[in-house]
Amino acid sequence: MKxxxxxxxxxxxxxxxxxxxxxxxxxxxxPDTSVLIRADAPVRGKVAxxxxxxxxxxxxxxxxxxxxxxxxxxxxxxxxxxxxxxVLAAIKAVxxxxxxxxxxxxxxxxxxxxxMAAELAEAEGIQxxxxxxNDDVAVENSTYTTGRRGIAGTVFxxxxxxxxxxxxxxxxxxxxxALKVIENVRSMGMALTSCTVPAAGKPGFSIxxxxxxxxxxxxxxxxxxxxxxxxxxxxxxxxxxxxxNDMGLQEGDRVAVMINSLGATxxxxxxxxxxxxxxxxxxxxxxxxKTYVGEYMTSLEMAGCSISVLRLDEELAELLxxxxxxxxxx
Amino acid sequence: MKxxxxxxxxxxxxxxxxxxxxxxxxxxxxPDTSVLIRADAPVRGKVAxxxxxxxxxxxxxxxxxxxxxxxxxxxxxxxxxxxxxxVLAAIKAVxxxxxxxxxxxxxxxxxxxxxMAAELAEAEGIQxxxxxxNDDVAVENSTYTTGRRGIAGTVFxxxxxxxxxxxxxxxxxxxxxALKVIENVRSMGMALTSCTVPAAGKPGFSIxxxxxxxxxxxxxxxxxxxxxxxxxxxxxxxxxxxxxNDMGLQEGDRVAVMINSLGATxxxxxxxxxxxxxxxxxxxxxxxxKTYVGEYMTSLEMAGCSISVLRLDEELAELLxxxxxxxxxx
Numbered sequence: 045m046k047x048x049x050x051x052x053x054x055x056x057x058x059x060x061x062x063x064x065x066x067x068x069x070x071x072x073x074x075p076d077t078s079v080l081i082r083a084d085a086p087v088r089g090k091v092a093x094x095x096x097x098x099x100x101x102x103x104x105x106x107x108x109x110x111x112x113x114x115x116x117x118x119x120x121x122x123x124x125x126x127x128x129x130x131v132l133a134a135i136k137a138v139x140x141x142x143x144x145x146x147x148x149x150x151x152x153x154x155x156x157x158x159x160m161a162a163e164l165a166e167a168e169g170i171q172x173x174x175x176x177x178n179d180d181v182a183v184e185n186s187t188y189t190t191g192r193r194g195i196a197g198t199v200f201x202x203x204x205x206x207x208x209x210x211x212x213x214x215x216x217x218x219x220x221x222a223l224k225v226i227e228n229v230r231s232m233g234m235a236l237t238s239c240t241v242p243a244a245g246k247p248g249f250s251i252x253x254x255x256x257x258x259x260x261x262x263x264x265x266x267x268x269x270x271x272x273x274x275x276x277x278x279x280x281x282x283x284x285x286x287x288x289n290d291m292g293l294q295e296g297d298r299v300a301v302m303i304n305s306l307g308a309t310x311x312x313x314x315x316x317x318x319x320x321x322x323x324x325x326x327x328x329x330x331x332x333x334k335t336y337v338g339e340y341m342t343s344l345e346m347a348g349c350s351i352s353v354l355r356l357d358e359e360l361a362e363l364l365x366x367x368x369x370x371x372x373x374x
Numbered sequence: 375m376k377x378x379x380x381x382x383x384x385x386x387x388x389x390x391x392x393x394x395x396x397x398x399x400x401x402x403x404x405p406d407t408s409v410l411i412r413a414d415a416p417v418r419g420k421v422a423x424x425x426x427x428x429x430x431x432x433x434x435x436x437x438x439x440x441x442x443x444x445x446x447x448x449x450x451x452x453x454x455x456x457x458x459x460x461v462l463a464a465i466k467a468v469x470x471x472x473x474x475x476x477x478x479x480x481x482x483x484x485x486x487x488x489x490m491a492a493e494l495a496e497a498e499g500i501q502x503x504x505x506x507x508n509d510d511v512a513v514e515n516s517t518y519t520t521g522r523r524g525i526a527g528t529v530f531x532x533x534x535x536x537x538x539x540x541x542x543x544x545x546x547x548x549x550x551x552a553l554k555v556i557e558n559v560r561s562m563g564m565a566l567t568s569c570t571v572p573a574a575g576k577p578g579f580s581i582x583x584x585x586x587x588x589x590x591x592x593x594x595x596x597x598x599x600x601x602x603x604x605x606x607x608x609x610x611x612x613x614x615x616x617x618x619n620d621m622g623l624q625e626g627d628r629v630a631v632m633i634n635s636l637g638a639t640x641x642x643x644x645x646x647x648x649x650x651x652x653x654x655x656x657x658x659x660x661x662x663x664k665t666y667v668g669e670y671m672t673s674l675e676m677a678g679c680s681i682s683v684l685r686l687d688e689e690l691a692e693l694l695x696x697x698x699x700x701x702x703x704x
Contacts, residue, residue, distance in 0.1 A: 046566040046567060046583070046586075046603065046677060047566075047643060048566070048606040048609060048639060048643040048644075048646060048647055048679065049605070049606050049643060049646050050605045050606050050607050050646065051605075055642065055646060056642075058606070058645070058646040058649050059642050059645040059646055059649075060645075061649045062644075062645030062646055062647070062648035062649035062652065062667075063645050063648075065648055065649060065651075065652030065653065065656075065662075065665070066633075066645065066648050066652065066665035066667050067665070099642060100640070100642060102640060102641035102642050102645075103641060107641070122642075236376040236377075236378070237376060253376070256376075273376065275379070275380045275381075276378040276379050276380050276388070277380050279378055303396075307638065307640055308637065308638035308675045308677075309378060309675070310430070310432060310637055310672060310674050310675055311432035311433060311437070311669075311672075312385065312386075312389050312429060312430065312432050312452075312674070313377060313378040313379060314378075314392075315388070315389040315390075315392030315393050315396065315432075316378060316379050316380065316385060316388040316389055316392055317378055317392070318392035318393075318395055318396050319388050319389075319391045319392035319395060321395075322392065322395030322396065323395065326395075332395075335395070335396035335397070337392075337396050338701075339641075339669070342640060342641075344640050344642070345638045345639070345640055345677065347376060347638075347675065349378060371668075371704060374701060374704055
């Protein structure tokens with residue numbers, strides 16, 4: 045297994061120690077947990093946001109912890125939901141008395157464990173609300189999911205709901221904004237290669253040298269189909285069309301776009317994809333407010349990408365543009 | 375070839391178009407060139423910085439164009455030096471009359487072509503000074519290099535000399551600061567896998583499944599030796615020791631550290647490496663002022679990393695901490 049790790053079973057723990065050593069001014073680890081929170085948490089007078097899930101999607105989610113985004117991230121084992129006690133630890137560590145919003149990607153394990161943690165927290169008198177992100181238009185149900193999966197579009201929820209919380213909004217109002225993002229964001233991905241979960245020691249599946257998988261999930265869950273590798277122009281058009289059609293995007297709409305690498309795909313290729321995405325949107329009369337290109341929601345060292353589109357109104361555009369100070373948002 | 379591109383010969387052109395479509399507020403393309411410059415260039419009253427080289431190292435170098443860092447980046451073909459006329463076009467596009475500093479990574483082709491461009495610019499009455507970065511401690515001479523190679527440490531030159539230029543310093547003073555960084559920065563890398571230059575269509579070399587190459591260059595140039603894959607702890611210690619010894623780092627010194635991915639190595643693994651790096655420096659009484667973890671100087675989709683250490687004095691620390699607004703610096 046070609047990985048720069050020590051023991052597979054301690055990789056998440058090692059990562060967390062490495063994060064805290066690198067960024068003690070930004071992040072701290074809640075003792076005896078796999079939770080990373082803002083160095084200044086709990087932030088007085090502010091609704092707190094907690095997200096997380098299995099590790100292996102870095103910079104999601106600890107890379108979005110900081111001013112203007114999340115207050116805490118729960119780092120599960122690689123591609124494995126964190127347990128309810130870990131989520132509860134995060135909630136308790138960040139709550140300042142104004143309540144906590146949980147941002148959950150739609151995977152059955154995540155939903156179950158975050159919900160259980162919410163109940164435990166409420167039993168301790170903490171106000172908790174949750175939203176479930178299901179931006180992936182690829183498939184209706186999937187290996188670990190009932191309904192659509194949550195993928196890179198989740199980062200827009202962190203950014204926008206986080207900005208609203210930073211503005212001093214109430215828990216109910218932060219939830220309202222998060223739901224508005226979820227309503228208006230769609231994503232579609234594809235993969236060229238597999239990736240290796242350290243504990244497994246070998247790739248979870250394989251894609252033949254001349255093929256790609258359209259609609260693959262961020263844990264390697266099956267997509268819609270395999271096809272011969274096509275040019276970037278064709279791949280970008282396919283993914284974008286599915287997203288545009290699903291969300292009913294129309295001439296005159298204003299959007300933010302995210303071209304996300306699943307890990308091994310170089311920035312060069314992401315920008316080649318964006319050439320087609322940018323030109324297509326322009327030709328359809330859709331106004332691109334801002335484009336984000338890079339690693340936002342990865343799948344270890346998988347080669348591939350996802351394209352996310354968020355329909356903006358004035359409120360969402362303003363919150364998207366608000367300052368945020370985290371490692372992963374740029 | 376598993377790449378999201380169109381035609382290999384147009385990949386750099388496509389990338390540049392994708393960059394400008396994504397970030398029109400930040401970057402513009404000098405017409406009919408492969409040069410990207412600040413959207414507000416030339417910046418009146420400021421010394422300008424130009425860097426560049428072969429493409430395939432993104433975010434280097436266009437990702438460092440912006441306030442507080444570079445004014446222009448010349449994007450050569452993949453792993454190929456840009457021609458003198460391209461470098462000249464960059465110099466002319468960013469010069470505001472205060473002069474231009476060229477930051478060159480030490481590769482024979484880059485040095486020759488940037489020097490030729492400097493002479494051409496001077497003939498047109500533009501003041502040009504150049505610095506050559508040679509931070510890689512791995513080998514004395516290499517495939518494309520006489521002397522040591524320039525790798526990820528170059529980004530510290532962009533950051534610090536760029537901050538000094540933004541302060542309104544003279545060309546001579548910006549050069550002085552750049553040379554101070556070069557004097558005090560060292561790097562060492564390693565690779566687990568090869569990468570594929572699009573025009574070649576296949577990997578330039580291969581590393582057996584159970585081996586790694588220590589000291590490999592960012593174009594796949596040979597390193598010092600191959601070895602069986604070791605644990606991250608051991609790899610990090612080896613690389614760091616070579617850097618520390620070469621620069622004669624001592625107890626009480628203050629440093630900045632960069633843990634750089636060559637492309638396919640996930641952030642998770644970089645942070646695992648940083649656990650060892652951070653602990654080792656602490657145990658040696660070396661003060662880590664700041665740690666940078668991520669993709670700073672890549673080699674397409676190569677798996678591997680480099681570790682850079684920069685010795686800081688008050689002046690360098692202050693310039694390192696100054697605000698910069700670019701896509702690749704975080």
